[in-house]
Amino acid sequence: MAHNWDDLRLFLAVAREQSLSGAGKVLRLDPATLGRRVARLEKTLQVGLFVKSPQGYALTEAGVQLMERAEVAERAMRLATSEVAVESEHLTGQIRIGAPDGCANFLLPQVCAQIVANNPDLDIQIVALPRIFNLSRREADMAIGVSAPTAGRLVVQKITDYQLHLAASETYLAARAPVHHLADLKDHRLVGYIPDMIFDRELDYLAELGGARVPMASNSVSVQVNMIRQGGGIGVVHDFSLGFAPGVRRILTDKFGLKRAFYLIRHEDDQRNLRLSRFAHALSTGLRAEVARIEALN
Known part of the structure; x- marks a missing residue:
């Protein structure tokens, strides 16, 4: 040994x-x-x-x-x-979170900034990648996912639901044919995921619209939002991302909308880790509050 x-x-x-x-x-x-x-x-x-x-x-x-x-x-x-870390009032050390890039770009920065403000000796690393993290290989201490994994020695906790709608920039809408019905989308450019790079079926938003052609595509949510903001076309966006995309507005909200959820995923062996459990509670609470706050503005 x-x-x-x-x-x-x-x-x-x-x-x-x-x-x-x-x-x-x-x-x-x-x-x-x-x-x-x-x-x-x-x-x-x-x-x-x-x-x-x-x-x-x-x-x-x-x-x-x-x-x-x-x-x-x-x-x-x-x-x-x-056990040593939780003897003090504040969290310390380093914690790494894996998350899909939409959550990592539009939610985690402000949530984690507040956690660090309350725990000044804590270092948080956010790894934003469009894939599922392997917690068994310790790529991260915990991960946020858009579906609940069923394989592996994992503990999964639902954090919160969130909403998605079709959206486009005001400049794009002003220059193109009106959009009053879902059938009108056939006359417009769509923005979405690269079909063969969708790593989770929950991200296949456009399948709900019949799997139309996607002239502008990216494997990144934040890139898609910026494509839409620059007048690239119409796409499905997280409601919580709209505050980061001035000039973009939701359309057809009475005819199309999706509900998805974020899940906190931890390795089974970490259940007794009091430090990670305290952080997981702060993270989940913060994410729920932030999604509710932003969606209330729309």
């Missing part, structure tokens, strides 16, 4: 990423240095932990056994760190 937690931490990163370069990015270590540390660990244990190939680092049987023990040690370390 390894003699210190740092050895286990490095080993776990390589095992999860299955490469030195991937683990190096997670740990912010040079891959060559990481490779030397892994070799030293194998020499200390007198056993091979990985089978190296051009495809990456695969665990040996001994590596699998060590990973099981290392994950037990990791859970104990995270719990111990949590």
